[in-house]
Amino acid sequence: METGGHMLLLILLSSLLPGVAIFFLKEQQFALRTALNLGGASLKFLLIIALLVGVYRDGKTYSLSVNLLPGIDLVLAADALSLLFATLSAVLWLVTTIYAIGYLEDSPNRSRFFGFFSLCVSATVGIAFSGNLITLLIFYEILTLATWPLVVHRGTAESFRAGRVYLAYTLLGGAVLLGAVVWLTLLAGSEPFAAGGYLRDLSADHGPVLIMIFAMLMAGFGVKAALLPLHSWLPRAMVAPAPVSALLHAVAVVKAGAFGIVRVLNDVYGVDLAADLGVTLPLLLLAVLTIIYGSVRAVFAEDLKQRLAFSTISQVSYIILGVALAGPIGAVGGLVHLVHQGVMKITLFFCAGNFAETLGIHRVDEMRGVGRRMPWTMTAFTLAALGMIGIPPLAGFISKWYLGLGALEAGLAWVTVVLVVSSLLNALYFLPPILRGWFSRREGPWPDERHGGGRLETHWMLLLPTVAVATMALGMGLLASLTISPLYWVTFIVEFEYGYDHIWSAIFEWETP
Amino acid sequence: MPWMDVMADMALAPWLVILPLAGALLAGLWPAAARWWGLLTGLLTLPMALLLALQVHAHGPMVLYLGGWVPPLGIALVADGLASLMLLMTAGVGLAISLYALGYLTGETGGRWFWILWLWLWAAMNALYLSGDVFNLYVTLELVVLASVALVALAGGAAPLVAAMRYLLVSLLGSMAYLMGVALLYGSYGVLDLQGLGAQVALSAAPMLAAALMTVGLMAKSALFPLHVWLPPAHGSAPAPVSAALSALVVKVSFYLMLRLWLTVFPALPLPGLDMLMGALAMGAVLWGGLMALRASRLKQVVAYSTVAQVGYLFLLFPFLRAFPDGWKAVVFFAVAHGVAKAAVFLAAGTLQRAAGHDRLADLGAVMRGRLKTSFALGIAGASLVGLPFTGGFIAKWLLVQTALEAGLWIWVLMVLGGGLLAGAYVFRLLGPAFQPGPADPGQPLPAVMEWVPLALALLTIGLGFAGTPVLSLLTRTLTGGGG
Numbered sequence: 001m002e003t004g005g006h007m008l009l010l011i012l013l014s015s016l017l018p019g020v021a022i023f024f025l026k027e028q029q030f031a032l033r034t035a036l037n038l039g040g041a042s043l044k045f046l047l048i049i050a051l052l053v054g055v056y057r058d059g060k061t062y063s064l065s066v067n068l069l070p071g072i073d074l075v076l077a078a079d080a081l082s083l084l085f086a087t088l089s090a091v092l093w094l095v096t097t098i099y100a101i102g103y104l105e106d107s108p109n110r111s112r113f114f115g116f117f118s119l120c121v122s123a124t125v126g127i128a129f130s131g132n133l134i135t136l137l138i139f140y141e142i143l144t145l146a147t148w149p150l151v152v153h154r155g156t157a158e159s160f161r162a163g164r165v166y167l168a169y170t171l172l173g174g175a176v177l178l179g180a181v182v183w184l185t186l187l188a189g190s191e192p193f194a195a196g197g198y199l200r201d202l203s204a205d206h207g208p209v210l211i212m213i214f215a216m217l218m219a220g221f222g223v224k225a226a227l228l229p230l231h232s233w234l235p236r237a238m239v240a241p242a243p244v245s246a247l248l249h250a251v252a253v254v255k256a257g258a259f260g261i262v263r264v265l266n267d268v269y270g271v272d273l274a275a276d277l278g279v280t281l282p283l284l285l286l287a288v289l290t291i292i293y294g295s296v297r298a299v300f301a302e303d304l305k306q307r308l309a310f311s312t313i314s315q316v317s318y319i320i321l322g323v324a325l326a327g328p329i330g331a332v333g334g335l336v337h338l339v340h341q342g343v344m345k346i347t348l349f350f351c352a353g354n355f356a357e358t359l360g361i362h363r364v365d366e367m368r369g370v371g372r373r374m375p376w377t378m379t380a381f382t383l384a385a386l387g388m389i390g391i392p393p394l395a396g397f398i399s400k401w402y403l404g405l406g407a408l409e410a411g412l413a414w415v416t417v418v419l420v421v422s423s424l425l426n427a428l429y430f431l432p433p434i435l436r437g438w439f440s441r442r443e444g445p446w447p448d449e450r451h452g453g454g455r456l457e458t459h460w461m462l463l464l465p466t467v468a469v470a471t472m473a474l475g476m477g478l479l480a481s482l483t484i485s486p487l488y489w490v491t492f493i494v495e496f497e498y499g500y501d502h503i504w505s506a507i508f509e510w511e512t513p
Numbered sequence: 514m515p516w517m518d519v520m521a522d523m524a525l526a527p528w529l530v531i532l533p534l535a536g537a538l539l540a541g542l543w544p545a546a547a548r549w550w551g552l553l554t555g556l557l558t559l560p561m562a563l564l565l566a567l568q569v570h571a572h573g574p575m576v577l578y579l580g581g582w583v584p585p586l587g588i589a590l591v592a593d594g595l596a597s598l599m600l601l602m603t604a605g606v607g608l609a610i611s612l613y614a615l616g617y618l619t620g621e622t623g624g625r626w627f628w629i630l631w632l633w634l635w636a637a638m639n640a641l642y643l644s645g646d647v648f649n650l651y652v653t654l655e656l657v658v659l660a661s662v663a664l665v666a667l668a669g670g671a672a673p674l675v676a677a678m679r680y681l682l683v684s685l686l687g688s689m690a691y692l693m694g695v696a697l698l699y700g701s702y703g704v705l706d707l708q709g710l711g712a713q714v715a716l717s718a719a720p721m722l723a724a725a726l727m728t729v730g731l732m733a734k735s736a737l738f739p740l741h742v743w744l745p746p747a748h749g750s751a752p753a754p755v756s757a758a759l760s761a762l763v764v765k766v767s768f769y770l771m772l773r774l775w776l777t778v779f780p781a782l783p784l785p786g787l788d789m790l791m792g793a794l795a796m797g798a799v800l801w802g803g804l805m806a807l808r809a810s811r812l813k814q815v816v817a818y819s820t821v822a823q824v825g826y827l828f829l830l831f832p833f834l835r836a837f838p839d840g841w842k843a844v845v846f847f848a849v850a851h852g853v854a855k856a857a858v859f860l861a862a863g864t865l866q867r868a869a870g871h872d873r874l875a876d877l878g879a880v881m882r883g884r885l886k887t888s889f890a891l892g893i894a895g896a897s898l899v900g901l902p903f904t905g906g907f908i909a910k911w912l913l914v915q916t917a918l919e920a921g922l923w924i925w926v927l928m929v930l931g932g933g934l935l936a937g938a939y940v941f942r943l944l945g946p947a948f949q950p951g952p953a954d955p956g957q958p959l960p961a962v963m964e965w966v967p968l969a970l971a972l973l974t975i976g977l978g979f980a981g982t983p984v985l986s987l988l989t990r991t992l993t994g995g996g997g
Binding site (some may be wrong): 141148152155161176178182183 | 591643885891896899900902903907908910911912914915918919926930931933934938941945948949950951978981982983986
């Protein structure tokens, strides 16, 4: 069982130890802090690559378990889904670290910021590699603890208010989750995650209890995934600095919630059992409601970051929608959106941060003519926003295509209508900033211009990560058929979960009868 | 292991009483070196307690008849799983408190008295854990109370003196009630030792009255809501090492005694409604303590009210015992986790208070930013109080929820989870000032040990997060009800 467990531990420690060290650095120790930050992020990235090679080329398995209580272990393990999420976190952490170093230049309390930032990523990677529900719960709670200081980082009354709301929601969610996990462990023991779930034997005697526990689990994870009606902490948490919002929305908090829901549905209950219990349809409806609600609120949000926040609420529910369709093709759409949304949303937040940092732009109507002043950033913004809308051949289109197919496969054709409506709403709130940015002309000075006069449109540490993630977002759509694309990877996961040799056999099976 | 066999022949239990007692005497006779006697005691007691726990774990409960006289004539020392766990917790926290006091009490007039009283308290607590009969338990309990009241008064000034007097009054009333219970039991059965009583106690008026008297007396000493009013001023105004000792250890002593009684002497007694009553009081404690901790404006007051709240969980013992014979183990684990975490929090609070010269929560931000190690100790130990993962508090909360669910007691599940939320609210409120904008300022210069000890204890709470299995397995070596 303990094969290669040290790899997983190293991956966790590669952000944890630098994080702890950074706390004790002085503000002025810029070089050492940056070295620790980037060193940790790069090391983690390399370790994950080594892990990928080990798993896929050499067929190794990696797991590590530590006893917590009789019969209950803390288990770290690497399966395809955890690698997907871990790779996403490692890559986005690396770029966000560079971005954050540029963004927070000369602002106070950087050591504290980067310390908690690293803890936050360690928790996220822990969530990715959790091998059973208890481990997932543990890292999920640690994530709450590590993100609160980032939310209140600015120390203003407003950020403390946001921090209080965030804590109230997440601690409450954590408590419900703890209750559910203890209950499930009492019933079924502390089993490792398994494709197809491990609760089938219990369903005959404990059907209603399992439904109750499922609802509690969804409530617990739904808080962080900002599922309706547990979403309202997210727009408030926008007071945090831009790199934090970027990371929270793209990888850490929101994704942790969505990832938890995927895990529960796929590897604890199993899609078949969940469908038999009749819990997937309510989840699906909730996801649909959240998608529409988030989009509508985004249309009316004038603050750019607020608009992105409501967009996140909507977009993350695509993931949940995909898995709740309870069919292989929908699952591909949902899971691939886990990656696609992450990359696109982090691009958008980086762009919003660039606008705010460079020109003092916070509102959508202030974006007039910004394309002329910051063409690179505006291009990145446009690519990611069009991707979110779902324009082919960008990444978001792939997600929506599979979601639509999945809905048809599941016999829920009305869901495609929801997808279309949501895409229209997406266009409604993303096109105005794009059009204003490119085609309107700026009258008068920018609200608060900094970083002017250089060769680049803004600080290179802000621009480079933005362009990098935008390129990734573009590549994921254009090169979706390559074996290294997220789509290919997700297909592999879903084939395994549903027991198909190839995803297309699922489509053929569905077409023949 | 061969050395284990050698150790098995050695009677360790008496030494756990003799060592601190000797330390107290030496500290009194040789006041100039009192602090070093205190340190030496701590350093020697911890390995003893550890060895004793290993022995008990390997060989089961051990009974030692002092002077070879068997009860009812002689005095027996009983070291079983529960006792050795409490001894170990006390030794660990006690060593930390001793180390901390080395730094905290430099050049103070109260220093000498502190060492005598503290080592005396330690000896009394250890004697209590090891006592096997209800009368010796009474005597040791009185010794614990006298030493702790004197320690509270040590701070000097009017407020601590009033707090100490109030504490003394409540404790004496509690002791009286307990002693009456002892007299009733002795009058009815003619024996005092726990096992002997347990074998005889049956459903009748005298033992029921005794059980009620003893339980209420101990409730007052443990500061269970609504008998808690003496605790916040006493724990809040005492010097930091004393607050830590009182909140982490002394409160647990009366809880331990109550657990002993209900495990060995009274399990055959069904007191109708006792479990519901105790559960309701526990719920009151968690709510009231939590709300008061949210409202208190001074750091140590918040921590003291947190103790009021957390004592509530200890009294889930009654509903658990009734529904589920093994349920007490979860509560004991909670007691240990709380002991370590609360000691860390009180010691960290003491460091911040010394550094800033006050403990007004709103103005502590600069010092918290300047003293990172201490703030971390506060954060980690606070996380344990909330029950967040990787700490002993999480395992404790898990066990409490699991026990309540296993017994089908939904209401206590809700209470444990809801109490965790309240704890989250006041712990994050404690940490809030550190995140306000402003300069970092380490404040008054302090000995390094005052920063390292709270941090070490906080790290120990993380260690406890992985100690669930060994602790539970040690607790299976506990002597339980003779008659039940």
